Structures are given as C-alpha cells and as structure tokens.
Amino acid sequence: MADVVVEQGRRVSSVRARKGRSLRNTLGRKSTVAFFLTLPLILLIALLVLYPAFFSLYLATLNKAMTKFVGLGNFTFLFKRETFWMVVKQSCIFAVTAVVFKALIGFIVAHFVHNIPGKKQRKWRGMLLVPWVIPPAMSTLAWLWLFDPSYSAFNYTLSFFGVGPIPWLGETFWARFSVILVNVWYGAPFFLIMYLAALKSVPDQLYEAAAIDGANWWQKIWYVTLPMMRNIIAITTLFSLIVTFANFDIVRILTSGGPLDTTHLFATWAFQVGIQSSDIPLGACVSLFMVPILAVAAIFILRDVNKRGNEA
Amino acid sequence: MSRKTLTRRQFVAATALSSTALIAAPYVRGAYAASKLSIGFWDHWVPGANDASTALVKEWGEKEKVEVSIDYITSNNKKIELTAAAEAQAKSGHDILQMPSWWPHAYSENLEPLNDVMEPLIKQNGAVNDTVKYLGQSNGKWLAVPATPGSQIKGPCSRIDLMKKHAGIDVQEMYPAGSPPKDDNWTLDTFLKAAEACQKAGVPFGIGLGETTDSVDTAGAIFQSFGAELVNAKGDVTVKTDAVRQALEFYKKLIAVLPADAPSWDDASNNKWLISGRGAMIMNPPSAWAVAKRDAPQVAEQCWTHGFPSGPKGRFAPFLPYFWGVWSFGKNKEAAKSLLVHLSSPAAIEKFVVASGGYDLPAYANMTKFKTWAEEGPPKGTLFHYPDPYHRQTLSIAASPAPPKIAQQIYFQATLTKMALRFAQGEKLETALAWAEDECEGFMRT
Numbered sequence: 001m002a003d004v005v006v007e008q009g010r011r012v013s014s015v016r017a018r019k020g021r022s023l024r025n026t027l028g029r030k031s032t033v034a035f036f037l038t039l040p041l042i043l044l045i046a047l048l049v050l051y052p053a054f055f056s057l058y059l060a061t062l063n064k065a066m067t068k069f070v071g072l073g074n075f076t077f078l079f080k081r082e083t084f085w086m087v088v089k090q091s092c093i094f095a096v097t098a099v100v101f102k103a104l105i106g107f108i109v110a111h112f113v114h115n116i117p118g119k120k121q122r123k124w125r126g127m128l129l130v131p132w133v134i135p136p137a138m139s140t141l142a143w144l145w146l147f148d149p150s151y152s153a154f155n156y157t158l159s160f161f162g163v164g165p166i167p168w169l170g171e172t173f174w175a176r177f178s179v180i181l182v183n184v185w186y187g188a189p190f191f192l193i194m195y196l197a198a199l200k201s202v203p204d205q206l207y208e209a210a211a212i213d214g215a216n217w218w219q220k221i222w223y224v225t226l227p228m229m230r231n232i233i234a235i236t237t238l239f240s241l242i243v244t245f246a247n248f249d250i251v252r253i254l255t256s257g258g259p260l261d262t263t264h265l266f267a268t269w270a271f272q273v274g275i276q277s278s279d280i281p282l283g284a285c286v287s288l289f290m291v292p293i294l295a296v297a298a299i300f301i302l303r304d305v306n307k308r309g310n311e312a
Numbered sequence: 313m314s315r316k317t318l319t320r321r322q323f324v325a326a327t328a329l330s331s332t333a334l335i336a337a338p339y340v341r342g343a344y345a346a347s348k349l350s351i352g353f354w355d356h357w358v359p360g361a362n363d364a365s366t367a368l369v370k371e372w373g374e375k376e377k378v379e380v381s382i383d384y385i386t387s388n389n390k391k392i393e394l395t396a397a398a399e400a401q402a403k404s405g406h407d408i409l410q411m412p413s414w415w416p417h418a419y420s421e422n423l424e425p426l427n428d429v430m431e432p433l434i435k436q437n438g439a440v441n442d443t444v445k446y447l448g449q450s451n452g453k454w455l456a457v458p459a460t461p462g463s464q465i466k467g468p469c470s471r472i473d474l475m476k477k478h479a480g481i482d483v484q485e486m487y488p489a490g491s492p493p494k495d496d497n498w499t500l501d502t503f504l505k506a507a508e509a510c511q512k513a514g515v516p517f518g519i520g521l522g523e524t525t526d527s528v529d530t531a532g533a534i535f536q537s538f539g540a541e542l543v544n545a546k547g548d549v550t551v552k553t554d555a556v557r558q559a560l561e562f563y564k565k566l567i568a569v570l571p572a573d574a575p576s577w578d579d580a581s582n583n584k585w586l587i588s589g590r591g592a593m594i595m596n597p598p599s600a601w602a603v604a605k606r607d608a609p610q611v612a613e614q615c616w617t618h619g620f621p622s623g624p625k626g627r628f629a630p631f632l633p634y635f636w637g638v639w640s641f642g643k644n645k646e647a648a649k650s651l652l653v654h655l656s657s658p659a660a661i662e663k664f665v666v667a668s669g670g671y672d673l674p675a676y677a678n679m680t681k682f683k684t685w686a687e688e689g690p691p692k693g694t695l696f697h698y699p700d701p702y703h704r705q706t707l708s709i710a711a712s713p714a715p716p717k718i719a720q721q722i723y724f725q726a727t728l729t730k731m732a733l734r735f736a737q738g739e740k741l742e743t744a745l746a747w748a749e750d751e752c753e754g755f756m757r758t
Contacts, residue, residue, distance in 0.1 A: 064717075064757045065421075081754055082747070149573040150584040170573030252389075258523050259575035260730055260737075272523075275393055276724040278418035278717070279757070 059284040066281060074285040083261055084286070087269045091290075093176070094251075094265055095244040098183040099237060102244075105184065106191025106236075113192065114199045125196070132189035140253040143182045147254065172262040175255050179263050182250050187243075191236055198232040199225070231305050238301040242294050266290045348379045349647050352395060352406040354462045354634060355384035356668065358602065364667030365461060365655075372654045378647050387412070387462075399639065407642040408651065410462070411635050413447050413709060414723065416455035417716035423455045424638040429649050430454040433656050438678030441707045443631050447716065456635035457652045458675035460664040463633040464597035465673060465698060465707065466529045468621075471515070472614045472691070474592035478513040479506035487618035489693020490686060492702045495619055495627075500537060503621035504565055510592040511569035518585030518594040519570055520577030521733050523726035527577060529630035530595045531728040532710020534566075535559045537623025542722055542752050543714035549756075551749040558624075560741060563732035575733055587611055595630070598671055598688075598695055605690075613690040617698045619705055629700065631707035633675050670695045677703070721755040 026032055063070045078084045113124050131139065146153050147168035158164040169175050206224050215223065226233075248267035251257060257264035257272060264272070266286055274283015351369065356362050362384055373380040383406065385392050396415055399405030400422045416423060430448075434440060440448075444458045470483045481502070487493045507517045520527035535541075540559040544550045567574070571585070583600035585591045587608050594600060597617075604612035620629040636655070638648045654660060661674045662682055670684045680699040688695045700707065710728060711719035722728070727748055735744040 077754075077757065082750065148584070149571060149577065149581055150588045150590060165572070167573035167576065169576035171575075175576060255576060256523050256578060258726075259521075260733055261523075271390075272724065275390060275397060277721040278397075278414070279721070280397065282757070 056284040056288060059281050060288055062281040064279050064281060070281075074282055078282070078285060078289070083264075083269070086261060087264050087266060087286070088289070088293075090176075090263065091245060091265045092293075094180060094183070094247070094263075095241055098180050098187065098244050099240050101180070101184045102187045102191050102240060103233065103237060105188040106195050109188070110192050110195035110199055113196055125193070128192055129189045131186050132193075136186055137249050137253065139186065140182055140250050143178075143185075144254055147178055169255050170259055172259060175259060175263050179251050179254055182254065183244060183247060186250070187240060190240065194232055194236045195229065198229040202228045234301050234305050238298055241297055245290055245294055347377065347644075347647075349373075349381075349408070349644050349651065350406045351380065351382045351651075352385050352392075352409040353382055354392060354410045354412075354459075355386040356461055357599065358668045358671055361461065361664075361668040361672070364663045368655055368660050368663060369651065372651050376647070376650065378644075378651075380651075385410075403639075403641045405639065407644050407648045408636055408638055410459055411456065411637050412462075413632050413634070414716060414720040416448055416635050416637055417450060418720060419637070420450050420455050422640055424640045424642065424645050424648075426454040426457055426638065426649065426652070427452075429457055429652050429656075433457070433653065434676070437656065437658060437661070437674070437676035440675045440677070441631065443707050443709050443712065444633050444675045446712055447633060447709065448635055450716075456637040457656060459634040459636045459655075460661050460672045460674045461634065461668065463673045463675060464631070464671065465700065465705075466526060466595050466597055466630040466632065467617060467619055467698065467700075467705075468593050469586065469596050469598065469601055469615055469617045470593045471586075471591070471611075472616050474510060474513075474515050474614075475506065478515065478592065479509045481506055483616045483618055484691075487616065487697045489696040493619055493697060493704055495622070495704065498619065498621050500534070500562060500621045500623045504562070506593075507566060507569045513592075515590065515592045516569055516571050518577075518582045518591035519566070519574065520579075520582055521567065521570065521574040521729050522577045522581075523724075523729065524577075524579045525632070525723075526579045526582055526596065527574075527729050528710050528723055528726050529632065531563070531732060532712075532723075533620055533628040533630045533708065534563065534623065535710070535728055536628040536706075536708050536712075537621075537625055538562065539625035541713065542711065542727060542748060543718050543755075545713040545715070547715050547718060547756070549749055549752045551752060552745050555625075556745065557741060560732055560735050560744065564736045567732065567736035586615070598669070598698060601694065602669055602671065609690075616691070616694055619697055619700065627705045628708045629705040631673075631709060633673075670698065673699050718752075718755045722752065725751065725755075727751050 059066070060074055061069055061071055063073070109128065113121060113128065116124055145151065149167075149170070152165070152168065154168065155165040158166065167174055168178050202225060206228070207220055210220050210224050245265075246267055247265055248271070251263055251265050251268045252271070255263045257268050261269075266289060270283045270286040273286055274280045353362070353365055356365075366382060369380050369382060372378075385395055392410065392412060393415065395405070396409060396411055396419060399409065400419045403422070411419075440458060448454060448456050448458060470481075472483055475481045475483050486495055486498055510516055519530050535556070538555050538559040540553070540555040542549070542551050542556070550556075571591075582591075582594040582596055583603060586594045586596070586600045587604045589608065589611050601612055601615045601617065604615065620627055636652055638645055638652070642648060658679065661676075661679055662684075664672045665674070665682050665684050670682075670688045674680070680701045680703075685695045685699055685701070686693060709719075709723075711722035713719075714722060731744050731748040734747060735741055739747075
C-alpha cells in the first residue's frame, strides 16, 4: 500500500514536472508567442469589426421602429423595391468599370515607370502616388469644384474650344462618368505600385529567353509578364473590388446619389435610408447586401489563386 | 430600534414647509441635483452667432449655479443626425440636443415631454405656426421646443435689377420695407413668366432639382400651392389626384427654364448661383445674401428677400424649424427644461436674431417684427419681409400633412423633385405617378 502511495507521489510529481515543462514549451513556441502578440489586434478587430457586423445583422432583423423582430422581412421588402435593384445594378457598373480602368491604367503606367531608370523612377513613383495618399474626402471636394455648375474649371476650359457646358453631375451618363473618373484617379496608383512590385520580381532571364525564341513585345507581355503577375492581379482586383463596392465618400460628396438616384451605391443609399430617413434596420439591410456579392467574388478569385499556388 | 413619534403640530409644519419649497422653486430641486448639464447645439454658420448662445447659457448657468458644457455640432454631412442616432441608440449623451425639423418625431419615444415648458412659452411669446406643431407635437405631447437658431424660411431672394429689367417686376415695390406687401399679382403664373423671361435673358432662376433640402423645400411649397399631397394626413396614398397632376405640369414648365445641371444641385449650388451673378432669383434664407455682402457686395446690394408666389390653394412658404429636445434618459431634465425656458424668453430670442444678422427665425407669432430685419442692409430693408411679418404665407414643410414618420421619408428620398424630374425628362405623367405611388407605399413601413 505504502509503495503504491510513494509511486503515486512520484507519479504526481513527475506529471507536475511534465505539465510545467509542457506549459513552458507551449509558451515558448513561436506560434504561441505570435498568438499573444496578435491578441490585442484580434480583440480590436472583434470589438470594431465583428461586434458592429453582428449588431448590423441584428438590426437588419428589426422593424422600422426597432421594437419587433421581423426576421427576413426587411430583405424581402427590399427585393420588391425598384430603387434597390437600381442600386445593385449601379454598384456593379461602378465597381466593375472602375476596377477595370484602375487595373488597366495601373498596368500601363507601371510598365512606363518600370522602364524609367534609377533615381528618376523614384521621383515618378512618388508623384504618381499622390492621388492615393490624399484623403479622398479632400480630393473629392477639389473634383466637386472642377465639376461645379457655376464655376466648373472644366467647362471654362472647354468653352475656349466651343464645347459645353457639360452637366457633369446633372445628367445620368455624365454623373456616372464623373464618379467613376474620380474613383479611377484615386485608386489607380494602388494598382500601379502593386504591379510595379510584381514587375520587378519577374526574372530578366525569362524575357531574354523569350527574346531568343523570337517573341515580340506583345508575346512577352502575354506569355511572360501576365502569367507571372496573375496572382498579384487577382489579389489586387479582389481587394480593390471590395473597397470600390463599399465606396461612400466620392458619391456622397459629388452627387449624393443623384440625379434621380442614378449614382447611388449600397453605402450611400444605406446612409440615405438608414440615417436620413430614420429607418436604421432597412439601412443595415441594404449595407449587408454587399456581403454575399463580395463573398461570391472573393471565393472565385481566391480559389483561382489557391489553385495556381498548388500547381506551382 | 427607537421610533420618534411625530406630533400633529410637527406634521403640519413639515408639510407646509415642503409644500412651499415645491411651489416656490419647482425646478431648482432638480436643477441643483446634478449641477451639471451638457448641451449639443447646432454650429451656426454666421460668424459670431454661436457667441450669443454661449453667453445666454453662461448667464443662466451662473444664475442657477449649474456647470454647463456646450458642444457645437456642424450640420455638414448630417453630423447632427448622426449624433442624435448614436445618442438615441446608446441611451446616453447630451442633456439637450438641438435637432433638425424631422428628428423630434423620429425619436419621439426617447424624448422627454415638454408640455410644461411649451404651454407657458406660447402664452408668453404667442402662438406657434402649424408646421411647428406638426413637427414638434405628437398626440398632444410636445416632443421638443422650437429653437430660434437655425430656423428659417426659404423664400425667394431676388435680384432687384435683373427682375426689373427682364421680368418687369419691381420686387421692392411689391414688398416694400416697413409696409404690408402688395402681392396680389405675385402668383405662380407671374413667377413662371418671370422665370421664362430671365432664362431668355441668360440669368435663369437658380432652383435646384436635387435631393438636398433646398430643392425639396421649394418643390414642397409649390406642390402645396396646388393642394397636391402625396400622402394625406390620415396616411392614405393620394398621388394620383388632379392636384398632383397640375403641380407636375407646372413643374415641367418651370424645369424647362432652369439651369441644365439643376438636377445635381446641392444646398450650396443656389447660393453660388446668386453670388456669381448668374441668376435673377434663388429660394433661400438670407445666408446667400450675407456671403454676397462679404464676397460680392455689388450683388448683395441688389438682393431682396420676399414672399412666395401664391397658387390655386394659397401662398405657401417653406419653413424649416430647428428644435431643442431633452432626452428622456438625460440626467438633469429639470435643469434642461429651465434652460430652455431661458433660451426662449423674448430677450434671448432677440439676441439670437441680432447675432445671426436676421438669419434665425423665432417660431412664435409675436416675434416677427424685430428691428434687425428692418435695418439690415444693404439695401436697407432687404430682410424686412423675410420673417413674414404680416403673416401673408402659410409656413409649411414639404411632404406635410402626411404623418411625420412617412413624410420624413418622402422628404429625404426627395420623392417630389424626382417625380417632377422624371416627368420633365420625358417619362409619361401616369408612369411618374405610378413610380411615386409605389415609393410612398414603401414608406408605410412601421
């Protein structure tokens, strides 16, 4: 009996020692340290992103007076609204057009900048990044003055050529053109810098080999540059699509959604419905519609990136 | 446990003392209870106008020994509305919050009833107009007190010279300073002819067709002049009526002579239109004229603010009152009420009007003839008719008389201007009406 006790005592102490060692090991592991280092950020994200996200989900299930649970009632109500479907269409037109132009301009300018030698390249890079580093609310105000009905600098300049005045923000076509133009101006430098980084990582030997094989300029881009940049293009496009879809400030400042709601995006319409018309549940519901649309885009793009990663 | 018995004499004495205290100083008990009060006021755009509010609050605070803090909140980008929404959600915030026109109803469940403040104020200052009652009252309960700072009429501000030259209308003769208006011929027909003449002369009227308040307010007054209501007071959709059709036909003719980009105008566009000298008339409170005094004095001295043209159902002018609300979850409600009484005294109201250069309008009938409006210039008397001193107009708000929670949505979704614009841009009348009807039905959510 006594032996057993001693044995048990030994066992207990050895178990304790092992436990102590394993705790030390756990704490000493790189992954644990990393977890603790990122914990403040995780808590911050939980507080500032997850909580509002779940709260907006909760809000979207309430009635207008926020006194009753209506389940998916707000969503079914929205499906019947003509303006809602117009906003869906416009958000898609806005985001897709703006992202395509941003990517295209970013790609072309990145090539130009890539070919500028040494110090000069740094200067150009700095200058071309300016639109992206100015707070968009400020730069959009400057654009508003350029488009202004009474003092438009564009119309003033065009008048010397006998053109205009163009109702930049007063007609559907021009208003959509203007908000997309400002978004492209603001967002193209992001694509430029990402593509420039990707271009720099393409090994020169590939171009040399292609040149030996007799590839022309276009073939080098199609068979060397683009395949090497595919992942960056995909990730940049996804990231920009999310940000552009959720845009608020440009449309809010330039058109407030007009004329006739033809430039409203999800965020601006959600603001108008939720805050200005005091229908917070419906506003939350409108803004939540961005999630499934972006989720589908994210799944497709990331799946493609993953597939190529595995192939590599 | 010992118990002290109360004699009959002691009981009578204690009751008498406490009753005297309650009657003599009903609010003081509460006001001193927390001795702190926080206020969110609208940040006035007239330089120096906030100082009047600060001085009046300070004066009251010193007298009542209450520590007061004031936040001036800009109305730019709906900051006040966002603050109200956040405070109502959090059930915490300022004790008094200044709110734009529709907000007392939007937060009626969170606001302290203020009948005990409003009833004596109406006796003291005169009746309030129907729009103030419509926006500030719910089922006989006063939700908020009309605030003088920020409250405004958005009537016509005309260029004296251009109207005389191109439309043959002498606005000073029609609305003489110091005398009642001679406005019998100032009808919507005359207004439309003047708009056409000024457009031909290259100085069109600057009336917006956008989704912001200036555009909606003008549309509201014109629709009401025809008796056109999208939703009636009972909450029935009444879009497909002859009155609405008439208003739309009128608006179509008007839109044809407005600037091409008026559909994109915001609340600053019409001000710029007037100040740049490009238009003969805008619909605005005197802020545009005040800026012109500083930036374009030659334009300012030709400006004259006056009444709205009348339509088949009367003469309506857009009135936008601000309100001071007291949150029901506030910590010092009695002190807040006491301060609101102080800020609504005739002397305080006059100070607000003087400090804002005549921009701020009291909501009370007896408060429309202060010296400021008669003396402001140039030209002297330009603001005399701004507060409607002879009560020639029905002060109204767009989308009324629909129940306020529905009307607020018609107002902020700019259903009136959108419907008019759809029709003017070629949509069939019945299609535009059907669209508006569908929109209004969507606003019936509870």
